[in-house]
Amino acid sequence: xxxxxxxxxxxxxxxxxxxxxxxxxxxxxxxxxxxxxxxxxxxxxxxxxxxxxxxxxxxxxxxxxxxxxxxxxxxxxxxxxxxx
Amino acid sequence: xxxxxxxxxxxxxxxxxxxxxxxxxxxxxxxxxxxxxxxxxxxxxxxxxxxxxxxxxxxxxxxxxxxxxxxxxxxxxxxxxxxxxxxxxxxxxxxxxxxxxxxxxxxxxxxxxxxxxxxxxxxxxxxxxxxxx
Numbered sequence: 001x002x003x004x005x006x007x008x009x010x011x012x013x014x015x016x017x018x019x020x021x022x023x024x025x026x027x028x029x030x031x032x033x034x035x036x037x038x039x040x041x042x043x044x045x046x047x048x049x050x051x052x053x054x055x056x057x058x059x060x061x062x063x064x065x066x067x068x069x070x071x072x073x074x075x076x077x078x079x080x081x082x083x084x
Numbered sequence: 085x086x087x088x089x090x091x092x093x094x095x096x097x098x099x100x101x102x103x104x105x106x107x108x109x110x111x112x113x114x115x116x117x118x119x120x121x122x123x124x125x126x127x128x129x130x131x132x133x134x135x136x137x138x139x140x141x142x143x144x145x146x147x148x149x150x151x152x153x154x155x156x157x158x159x160x161x162x163x164x165x166x167x168x169x170x171x172x173x174x175x176x177x178x179x180x181x182x183x184x185x186x187x188x189x190x191x192x193x194x195x196x197x198x199x200x201x202x203x204x205x206x207x208x209x210x211x212x213x214x215x216x217x
Contacts, residue, residue, distance in 0.1 A: 039190050040187065042187065043182070043189075047196060047200070053174050053175050054171075054175070054203075056167065057168050057204050060164045060168045060171070061207050061208065064164035064215075066105075067105040067108050067164070068105075068215060070105035070106075071106060075106075
């Protein structure tokens with residue numbers, strides 16, 4: 001089980017995506033905290049699930065940021081066009 | 085006139101995405117205020133971990149998060165903020181349930197959860213703050 005987790009985390013590290021690597025780092029830290037008895041299994045499970053929610057939030061943040069950039073560009077283009 | 089035709093041509097090529105972006109929900113003071121409140125409550129709440137007062141901090145944070153989620157849902161063309169609000173609520177819900185449960189809550193769980201909530205709230209606040217005026 002531990003080998004599978006380590007392999008999955010290693011695959012995430014190899015993606016080169018900084019936000020995914022950050023999540024993998026935190027998943028690893030949680031695993032170590034569980035092994036050292038700093039958190040209970042229930043707390044561990046919940047906080048690992050939180051990483052999934054965080055990934056979804058990051059995706060929505062990127063989607064909204066893209067929309068904002070397109071909106072800015074469209075508004076500028078329309079303003080420019082209205083000058084002619 | 086030529087530029088206008090270029091704009092119209094670009095618009096028609098990938099119409100849906102562009103129209104979607106052009107019609108997106110504008111900056112909303114209340115939405116921004118609520119996410120800032122979540123960020124602040126998470127920031128201050130972490131200092132109460134291990135103390136009895138933390139329960140009141142968690143209750144306040146949960147209430148504000150539900151308020152933020154509900155507020156974003158009724159704004160048209162606001163799908164991303166709605167999704168972010170729902171996902172953030174899932175994170176805070178766990179904290180609230182654990183503090184109202186029977187099992188003891190570890191110090192590391194408490195500080196990590198508040199830190200996670202604050203980090204996500206900052207990310208959401210930054211992008212919501214850049215919505216078009």
